[in-house]
Amino acid sequence: MALSDLTLSVAVEAPQHSGLAGALHYSSPQDLPPGTLLRVPLGKRDLLGIVWHGSASDGTPPDGTQLRPVGALLDCLPPMAPAWLALVDFAASYYQRGVGELALAVLPPELRKLDPPGLAKRVARLLKKLDATPLPPTAPVQRPQLGPEQQAALAAFRTAFAQAGATPRPAPLLLHGVTGSGKTEVYLHAAEDALAAGRQALVLVPEINLTPQLEARFAARFPQHRLVSLHSGLTPVQRLRHWLLAHLGRADIVLGTRMGVFAPLPRLGLIVVDEEHDPSYKQQEGARYSARDLAVYRGHLERVPVILGSATPSLETWQHALPGPRQRYQRLPLAERVGGGALPRVRLFDMGVLPRTNGQSPVLAPMVVDSLRQRIAAGEQSLVFLNRRGYAPVLHCADCGWKSGCPHCSAWRVFHKGERTLRCHHCGFTERVPRACPDCGNLDIAPLGRGTEKLEEQLAELLPGARIARLDADTARGKGQLEARLAAVHAGDVDVLVGTQMVTKGHDFRRITLVVAVNPDSALFASDFRAPERLFALLMQAAGRAGRDAAQAGASEMWVQTWHPQHPLYAALKTHDFAAFAASQLAEREAAGLPPFSHLALLRAESRDVAVAQAWLEAAAALAAGLPGGDGVTVYPPVPPAVSKVAGIERLQMLVEAPSRARLQQLLVHWMPALHGLRSRHKGLARWAIDVDPLAI
Template sequence: MQVDLVTVAVAVETPQHTGLGAPLDYASTAPGLPPGTLVRVPLGRREVPGIVWERPPGDAPPELKPVREVLASLPPLGDSWRQLVGFAAAYYQRGLGELALAVLPPELRKLDDVQLTRRIARLHRAEAPPAAAPGDPLHGPALNDEQRAAVEAIGAAPGTYLLHGVTGSGKTEVYLHAAEAALAAGRQVLVMVPEINLTPQLEARFAERFAGRRLVSLHSGLTPAQRLRHWMLAHLGAADLVLGTRLAVFASLPRLGLIVADEEHDPSFKQQEGARYSARDLAVYRGHVEGVPVVLGSATPSLETWQRVLEGRYRRLALPQRIGGGVLPRVRLFDMNTLPRQRGSAGPALAPPLVQAIAERIERGEQSLLFLNRRGYAPVLHCTACGWKSGCPHCSAWRVFHKGDRSLRCHHCGFTERVPRACPDCGNLDIAPLGRGTERLEEQIAELLPGARVARIDADTTRTKGSLEAQLGAVHAGDVDVLVGTQMIAKGHDFRRITLVAAVNPDSALFASDFRAPERLFSLLMQAAGRAGRDAEQAARSEMWVQTWHPRHTLYAALRRHDYEAFAAGQLEERLAAGLPPFASLALLRAEAREAAVAQAFLRAAAERVQAQAESMGVTIYPPVPPPVARVADVDRMQMLVESPTRGALQRLLAGWLPQMHTLRAQHKGVLRWAVDVDPLAI
């Protein structure tokens, strides 16, 4: 009996050097295999997972390899999901199969149909039905007029909404009520946060409010088995709410009704490896495709989002007041130039008036937060005799001194050594720390305020599982007087007892080469200020201190007034004059090699291939230059900026240019890796 073969297109992850980004043709004996079906197919000598995709019209090549297995137990991935992945692959210039398979749970890619059938059956047995009937009324604080208007607007029509609310204005309550409306309509809700450490507290709040609803999380902190289970619950429609980080934007949600991106301005929404996508921008696109509202929440929106509001493409929903009538903390700028200089040292960690202000808070039983965005004891050790510094032998960066374990650690490649007893170059015993990190600040505040209960939260103190939750719990319980930390504690946390926040050393970002540095600094300082005075009864005496050598800088003037709109207007005016985003589109072409000259030659050759075409399209290709940290783990890096006045011109140039890079790399044997970053955040 002759079996009819059907040609199907399958998206598979092909090696980058092949230049095969489109789906490949295979022969299938299964009639009417719908797009979105998971399959296993041969690729070279391997058998790999794949996803059936739409096949453009045309004749099939002869002698196609067969589809080995169909994972029929799992419903196909939906049309809108494939449209989202297809758009992301095209826009960020990645292979379709590479992206489509990368955003699925790794465990799913390992299973055959029998194993998958067992997993699904086990999932149905383990997951009890909801304890409460859908549509139970919300039990929470009453909304004020601005919150109620925002909820009504979100529920009235699809579109992209900027929920622009000062810190403590109740944005989360708006998310909860908007989610309740979507759930009551039988839809699913996707809520994204920029970082994993913000997930547990938001998850706890949603779980408490929506008891009886099935809630799952999706982020890199899950085990492979947990991630697969949560993804399948969402894909099968069993999960009502999905909370996650940027990867969650690709969750398969068959009845999606609402998307929320909290702290939408945060750079963590941009993936920095592999397919460098922006989850925030893809959330907006997904909302458009699926016809559902998208809520972008922030006290300090990204300038791209703010410009779209000004252009009328997004609708702004304002929450100008804190809940309970509380006021924002008063911002005090302390001029560090008024303190006596201390030659040969890092200078005073904290100005005496600030130390006194912290002591007064401790006496009243209140808490203070000291923000310093640099972990470790000191950024570098140096020899006072010969000038030696603790550079990393594998990177163009300093190794940071960590006093706790007496180590010098590179935060780029991880290379760690014990602190030498004497200078490696001249033998001098006087090796001193230069600069200050959170570890040193913690030590100094404990010396200045004996008896104060000081805690530190940064990447070094939260490595073990559950440590972050335990330390945050101590702060909430009032067991900490002074909290020292990095940006991990400067945003998203609801500390009710903190009445003073101090930014210890924020000036470095004022004069950085990256044009986005002022925007990031202003946002971070506004977020940090928002940790103070969240209890309305204490708001009137809450303060934020900024220790600065440049108190007259325009950024600090806007910060004193909590005036985001004035800051944004000034930045947008500068961006427009300079032809920078959001008034232009950028891409970065990066190359890595053992020698910088090899990477530079590769990028120059790439530019020569399309220089004439770029000029005709009005696209500028700048000469390749090293990034701020040019060497990491014995690999030299170079980058080349591509600037276009329009997004369309940039995309057309990249689409024709990048396929040529595969053959070009073969001519430059020393190039280890190359990649393109569309809409880069760090330049």
């Protein structure tokens, strides 16, 4: 390092197990602003880095330390904005990940590979193409008439938008609208206001399969504005191009899944989180961040309005919007469907009254089958919902009791009849279906249970001549398959749509008048305290697919086939009373000291030997007891998760409970560095991770 060089703090993607949580130091002959993208050496590799806060300083490195010089600058791009750096800083600190690991992970993979000349060529080609293909001129666009509640919600947004720059922490807006109440139209009007002010709009959706429909709505409304999407379904080249358009300010609307919360937007003016309750907003690998919570924090940072939309808000969001001294969100109700349509009538069928054949109940109750036939005869569509893909969850030999378990996981391999395979949905291990029982040679091995593939087959037998289509992760796997199947439903080429939860939320099916929920009871008595909340939201969303056309809404209905028709959850579902359900759940959680009245973290450990993971977690618990913040925090004993073994690796988890978020963070900030050192004393530990605010326990 030359005497005239400066010391730069640079965020690089160091692996979590390295224990390098902060930015690294390099020497540079020039002062560079924070957010500058550049290449830097790390070990034998040449990596992308980002100049971080306090980047340049005079002075000498620590004794004996020889700083390596930075490499070439990616000077064809402007630096990342200070608000973006602050967002990543907060997320890395709160979710206990390395700042470089998170900062580089949320950038397009293709960007991390390119050298400065290669990137400069990409940017030049992109801008040249944009300039050669101007957007169409402004033309009148047909806008539906807003109802009174929509107008009130839009007025509240406009007040927030006008005051946003002057308000240090603008209150997020909870757009609590029943399914079909026109939440998307409110989003469109809010985006129109932001665009008219020269700002950009960020719209988040929970899953990839919801992006085509919403993208089409926004593209039709704003043909004179450039819209891009950001999600994992894009090719690396597409993702880089869309990211560049956002970062350069050339995209006016960014529509994305959870990764979109980190989109660099120099003119950000609005953030929308559609279906904010959806668990898909929580990342489950690597940095386990919540995109919804980070969207709210980003709104605070950049002083822009945040709209959280849902018919069934998460209980954390709902509690923030309850009137009182602790109210943090403004609730905007949309209690009526567009056009005055009625919500579907919910009917429960007690499966316990049906006679069994060979120990099994019929796939559908007779009254439900009659309802399906009536809808088909009337030229209407139906949705049959079963949240389990494949033909059957397991194959079984009645002679010796063999079942199609996975040799690498503590789970069954699912029978996929069309492919004639047994596939583990956890590790992916797949084999052809055996001709006979592997243990005793019995030729009569049979499927147990039912998945969407089998349900589709059974419906074809019950409803001869009906046009039946299936939509789940198996049928939507190939390129264009999802769009093609959805288009067939919208065109009226399908009488009965069979699907998993991917068809129950967000889709605007205008011809569906009947929804059937098959076997939803499994979540009623689950050990996870959030299971009832997720089930209620799923069933409410499923019911909302029926009767979205006001002309048919009065005759729409939902059948729920259940073994527990007296359960309070179904009583609230029958009246579409989310407020009553939320009040009962919040009362139960407060009595039990569960979130949102406490704050959790989950420490996970994995090893081929379960004893190694057990010993490490017990040592971690002992360590926590003596650290600042450890008093008053409860560390529960290690237990296995529902699927305790995946791909040959045993898994254990340990729950940490604190009365406040501050107390939990105080412990974590001291605990995490100590855990890195603890790992070296436990040979055989494959990996460990901390999950702050876990959704699945």
